[in-house]
Amino acid sequence: RKLPKITNQVIKQGRCGLEASGIKCPKGVCYSYSGWCGNTLDYYDVDKCQSQCSGPFPQGRCEWQADNGSCPTVVCCSVSGWCGTTSYHCGCGKCQSQCERPSPPSPPSITEGPCGKQTGGRKCPTGVCCSDSGWCGTTSIYCYPNRCQSQCSGPFPQGRCGWQVDNGPCSTGVCCSLDGWCETTPAYCASGNCQSQCKNTLESMKNRTSGI
Numbered sequence: 001r002k003l004p005k006i007t008n009q010v011i012k013q014g015r016c017g018l019e020a021s022g023i024k025c026p027k028g029v030c031y032s033y034s035g036w037c038g039n040t041l042d043y044y045d046v047d048k049c050q051s052q053c054s055g056p057f058p059q060g061r062c063e064w065q066a067d068n069g070s071c072p073t074v075v076c077c078s079v080s081g082w083c084g085t086t087s088y089h090c091g092c093g094k095c096q097s098q099c100e101r102p103s104p105p106s107p108p109s110i111t112e113g114p115c116g117k118q119t120g121g122r123k124c125p126t127g128v129c130c131s132d133s134g135w136c137g138t139t140s141i142y143c144y145p146n147r148c149q150s151q152c153s154g155p156f157p158q159g160r161c162g163w164q165v166d167n168g169p170c171s172t173g174v175c176c177s178l179d180g181w182c183e184t185t186p187a188y189c190a191s192g193n194c195q196s197q198c199k200n201t202l203e204s205m206k207n208r209t210s211g212i
Contacts, residue, residue, distance in 0.1 A: 014036075014037055015035050015036060015037075016035055016036065016037050024064070025037035029043075030043045030049050030053050032049055033049070053065075053066070053067075057069060060082055060083045060084075061081055061082060061083070062077035062081055062082065062083050062097070062098075063077045063081050063096055063097055064081070065080070065081025066081060070097070070098065071083035071097075071098050074098075075089075075098060076089040076090035076095045076097075076098050076099050077089070077095065077096055077097045077098050077099075078094055078095060078096065079093075079094055079095065079096045081096075113135070113136055114134050114135060114136075115130035115134055115135065115136050115150070115151075116130040116131075116134045116149045116150050116164075117134065117149065117178065117179050118133075118134030119134065121163075121178070123150070123151060123163070124136035124150075124151050128142075128151065129142040129143035129148045129150075129151050129152050129153060130142070130148065130149050130150040130151050130152075130164075131147055131148055131149065132147055132148065132149045134149070149164055149179070149180065150163060150164035150165070150180060151164070151166075152164070152165060154166075156168060159181055159182050159183075160180050160181060160182070161176035161177075161180055161181065161182050161196070161197075162176045162177075162178075162180045162195045162196055163180070163195070164179070164180030165180060169196070169197065170182035170196075170197050174197065175188045175189035175194045175196075175197050175198050176188075176194065176195050176196040176197050176198075177189075177193055177194055177195065178192075178193060178194065178195050180195075
């Protein structure tokens with residue numbers, strides 16, 4: 001596109017732009033932010049020009065103010081010819097094109113109900129962790145190994161086991177408690193306290209006690 005001829009004479013050919021309900025200047029004539037048509041540097045310099053500018057256009061300009069340039073996808077073009085996603089760009093009466101404002105993304109699930117030992121072993125939905133306090137969620141407050149009691153994202157703390165850690169086992173001869181911890185005491189291995197690897201450990205404990 002050819003630049004307007006630069007002269008020392010300021011050509012004022014009427015009001016234009018936002019100040020004149022969007023009226024354009026004649027072809028090849030730029031109009032400034034003050035709303036006047038002209039063809040000197042004070043009119044077509046991109047930092048002083050409102051529309052019909054000679055270019056290159058500042059990043060973020062759009063529509064007839066920038067030779068019908070468009071904004072990126074899901075970004076509005078305001079009546080002043082700037083791209084953006086705020087109410088000043090997309091609001092009713094303030095947007096000239098691409099005005100359908102994108103819906104904000106749904107926030108991640110924070111809590112989806114109680115879980116774990118606090119509820120008798122209730123599990124969270126797939127991909128959701130159960131925190132030590134017994135609530136389902138997907139943030140580090142729920143999934144970080146030191147704060148998570150089951151369905152944790154890992155890596156799992158040493159000594160965890162059972163359904164709380166994706167069915168991870170304990171070492172041979174060690175019980176996995178209902179809370180998902182490996183141990184050999186009755187508090188972990190006794191009936192009603194143990195979820196897996198229970199019988200063999202209790203028998204080995206009895207044998208050790210009797211000296212067998």
